[in-house]
Amino acid sequence: MQTGVSVPILSYMKQLESQGVTDIEQLSDYLYQHYLNQVEQGLYSSNKYTLSGSNVQASVVSSNGNTTECILWCINHYLGLNRNQTVIDKVCKAVQEYGTGSGTSALSGGMSILHKQVELKLQRLMGKETVQLFPTGFTANLGCLSALPGKKDLIIFDRECHASIIDGVKLSGKKWVTFKHNNLHDLEQKLSKYKSEYQNIFVVVESAYSMSGDLAPLQGIVALKQKYKFLVYVDEAHTFGIYGENGAGYCSHLGIVEEIDFIAATLSKATASIGGFVATKSKYIPLLQWRANTYIFQACLTPGDAAAILASLEEIENNPYLIKLLHDKNQYMRHCLTNLGFDLGTSQSPIIPIFIPDVEKLQAFNKELFARGIFSVSVVYPAVKAHEGRIRFILSVAHSIEQIDTTVSVLHELALKYGVIKQELVAA
Numbered sequence: 001m002q003t004g005v006s007v008p009i010l011s012y013m014k015q016l017e018s019q020g021v022t023d024i025e026q027l028s029d030y031l032y033q034h035y036l037n038q039v040e041q042g043l044y045s046s047n048k049y050t051l052s053g054s055n056v057q058a059s060v061v062s063s064n065g066n067t068t069e070c071i072l073w074c075i076n077h078y079l080g081l082n083r084n085q086t087v088i089d090k091v092c093k094a095v096q097e098y099g100t101g102s103g104t105s106a107l108s109g110g111m112s113i114l115h116k117q118v119e120l121k122l123q124r125l126m127g128k129e130t131v132q133l134f135p136t137g138f139t140a141n142l143g144c145l146s147a148l149p150g151k152k153d154l155i156i157f158d159r160e161c162h163a164s165i166i167d168g169v170k171l172s173g174k175k176w177v178t179f180k181h182n183n184l185h186d187l188e189q190k191l192s193k194y195k196s197e198y199q200n201i202f203v204v205v206e207s208a209y210s211m212s213g214d215l216a217p218l219q220g221i222v223a224l225k226q227k228y229k230f231l232v233y234v235d236e237a238h239t240f241g242i243y244g245e246n247g248a249g250y251c252s253h254l255g256i257v258e259e260i261d262f263i264a265a266t267l268s269k270a271t272a273s274i275g276g277f278v279a280t281k282s283k284y285i286p287l288l289q290w291r292a293n294t295y296i297f298q299a300c301l302t303p304g305d306a307a308a309i310l311a312s313l314e315e316i317e318n319n320p321y322l323i324k325l326l327h328d329k330n331q332y333m334r335h336c337l338t339n340l341g342f343d344l345g346t347s348q349s350p351i352i353p354i355f356i357p358d359v360e361k362l363q364a365f366n367k368e369l370f371a372r373g374i375f376s377v378s379v380v381y382p383a384v385k386a387h388e389g390r391i392r393f394i395l396s397v398a399h400s401i402e403q404i405d406t407t408v409s410v411l412h413e414l415a416l417k418y419g420v421i422k423q424e425l426v427a428a
């Protein structure tokens with residue numbers, strides 16, 4: 001384990017704890033010093049903020065008191081709808097009419113007609129009997145997964161699942177095991193090992209993984225379901241709005257909506273607002289509404305948020321070219337990078353990771369990238385396995401081809417400088 005200033009805070013924290021530093025005062029003193037060193041060296045990414053809001057077309061980013069004009073590669077507004085004038089106008093109108101906050105949770109009277117319209121629109125789009133709206137995608141997973149499993153049930157989830165899934169599973173207090181990322185063989189082994197021991201098994205996956213951009217083998221999982229009889233929960237956070245007809249998601253794109261018991265998603269990414277939902281059978285409404293504390297005890301999203309979701313869904317419906325253009329740009333950027341010899345792992349979705357196994361090199365590379373006006377976030381251990389560190393590029397339809405070309409060209413130059421790619425390859 002490296003101990004230099006470039007070691008990310010979380011890795012350093014784990015290292016200290018493993019060395020027996022558990023007193024919170026002492027731990028905080030060590031961490032604070034490390035944090036100050038990282039800030040001084042320009043290695044601490046959380047102290048960056050945009051002066052212009054999330055705008056991939058023109059963003060000014062503040063870091064350590066300096067400002068830099070940047071191409072933004074770290075936000076999840078895949079369709080650029082956060083800057084769509086029609087969406088903005090509808091949100092302004094809704095705020096004039098319905099005010100700002102919701103004031104309380106859905107169960108205590110915080111739902112407005114706008115929230116109901118969101119649920120009904122999503123229900124039709126997803127082709128499920130009901131949609132339950134939550135204040136965020138995180139708390140949708142946290143609430144649903146803590147509420148759904150029964151006393152004698154087992155939860156099996158992919159090892160790369162998001163923290164909201166892991167926390168929800170743990171909060172349920174039920175038994176759980178993981179299976180190797182996207183590995184159907186390992187999943188089948190676990191199913192066959194445990195099927196007779198538990199009343200129900202829940203298999204939980206993401207349709208596209210946020211750190212790797214990998215798509216899940218959902219058809220294979222559905223095929224296993226015929227044999228082992230389990231319930232499937234799919235988090236479509238990174239595919240809702242950008243796959244399937246009218247953005248209904250990856251399950252819809254694959255034609256397997258019927259076979260998926262619970263489809264969850266967040267509304268903070270493609271639909272450029274905030275909120276989360278689960279689409280499922282009506283019979284689960286009481287469990288979701290009365291056993292999910294994030295539904296019962298958390299204030300609803302604001303009327304403006306609800307209006308942004310409705311307006312974004314309408315934009316997606318009225319402009320089908322948006323989704324196509326995003327996937328065309330995804331192919332284009334991937335083609336440029338792989339031709340130059342970059343390692344993009346097994347990613348396919350508009351999340352494009354560039355793998356740089358050496359942490360020191362990764363941090364230095366990303367620091368220089370930022371200085372050159374390219375703002376992206378590095379993902380390192382323990383968020384991913386050691387030696388699987390990466391810089392993550394989240395593509396939006398709002399990125400121009402010129403911005404993609406500029407980014408690829410700077411990446412190429414730095415990759416040669418840092419030895420991230422071995423030799424210059426000739427683009428096909």
Ligand SMILES: Cc1ncc(COP(=O)(O)O)c(C=O)c1O
Nearest residue numbers: 136137138162164210237266268
């Ligand atoms: C897979 C996945 N699920 C859930 C969430 C939580 O969504 P939100 O940030 O909208 O609460 C995220 C956020 O990044 C995510 O990547």
